Amino acid sequence: MNGDNHGIDALLPAEIALKAENVGAQKTRLDLLSLLVLAVLGGAFIALGGMFATTVLAGADGVLPFGVSRLLSGLVFCLGLILIVVGGAELFTGNTLMVMAWAAGKVRLSEMLRAWTIVYVGNFIGAVGTAVLVFLSGQYLAGKGSVAAAALSLALAKVTLSFDHALFLGILCNVLVCLAVWLAFGARTTTDKVLAVLFPVSAFVVAGFEHSVANMYLIPLGLFIKAWAPAALWTQLGRSAADYADLTWPAFVANLVPVTLGNIIGGGVLVGLVYWFVYLRKRAPG
Numbered sequence: 001m002n003g004d005n006h007g008i009d010a011l012l013p014a015e016i017a018l019k020a021e022n023v024g025a026q027k028t029r030l031d032l033l034s035l036l037v038l039a040v041l042g043g044a045f046i047a048l049g050g051m052f053a054t055t056v057l058a059g060a061d062g063v064l065p066f067g068v069s070r071l072l073s074g075l076v077f078c079l080g081l082i083l084i085v086v087g088g089a090e091l092f093t094g095n096t097l098m099v100m101a102w103a104a105g106k107v108r109l110s111e112m113l114r115a116w117t118i119v120y121v122g123n124f125i126g127a128v129g130t131a132v133l134v135f136l137s138g139q140y141l142a143g144k145g146s147v148a149a150a151a152l153s154l155a156l157a158k159v160t161l162s163f164d165h166a167l168f169l170g171i172l173c174n175v176l177v178c179l180a181v182w183l184a185f186g187a188r189t190t191t192d193k194v195l196a197v198l199f200p201v202s203a204f205v206v207a208g209f210e211h212s213v214a215n216m217y218l219i220p221l222g223l224f225i226k227a228w229a230p231a232a233l234w235t236q237l238g239r240s241a242a243d244y245a246d247l248t249w250p251a252f253v254a255n256l257v258p259v260t261l262g263n264i265i266g267g268g269v270l271v272g273l274v275y276w277f278v279y280l281r282k283r284a285p286g
Contacts, residue, residue, distance in 0.1 A: 024106070028111040028115045047216075060072075074205030085196075090122065093174050099112070131224060145236035148229060159247055167262040170211075171262040173262070
């Protein structure tokens, strides 16, 4: 089809690049309170996807093949990014694409870092706050404790990753997340946006890649269960909190640092700067 039909067609890659650049510039100029509230929502939305995925994983070990259970959890985890892309919220990992606006000279480095910091803090508040609400609701006790077992297993696996593994898993994760956001930028309808998100996000969950904002929910939930779950749960699981000795708050921070750095490299460099280089670098300034 010709260019006159772009009102209904999906955007072409070069047009997506221009849109990503402009959107990035607009985000950096949001006032602090609006950006923070949208970021809190973004953290909460990703946490809801994490809650959905953890519940689907509950009791799957030994019942479903590994790949099938991970696929199901990946598909439902997409809820988080769908809510962000369609409903409107700010996500740190997706916002690493702001490097396109910075590389194009549309925003200063200080403006980009300010936006990243506000969104990161807001995501943390939203994700950890949702973990608190899920814990207080007792939802983790569902399935005769199988949801709690899945949550504890996920959290423990994450905090016991080595720095280098967490870093590279974070890089790979945000390549896929930012590609999902990139495709959603090109979408014209809600259905397009949902389908654009579905497979890249599912792929990172299935592969076990590391997403900093998802970890802001998954690891604290495991920590809350370890610290304050009722004795009856441990009896159901045939375990004790001592079995999760490596699951600590310092270990959470030690996971978050390399995963966050990896997310910045994966989204900002391997997606954002690459697409800037291909589609935007030859434009005349301004």
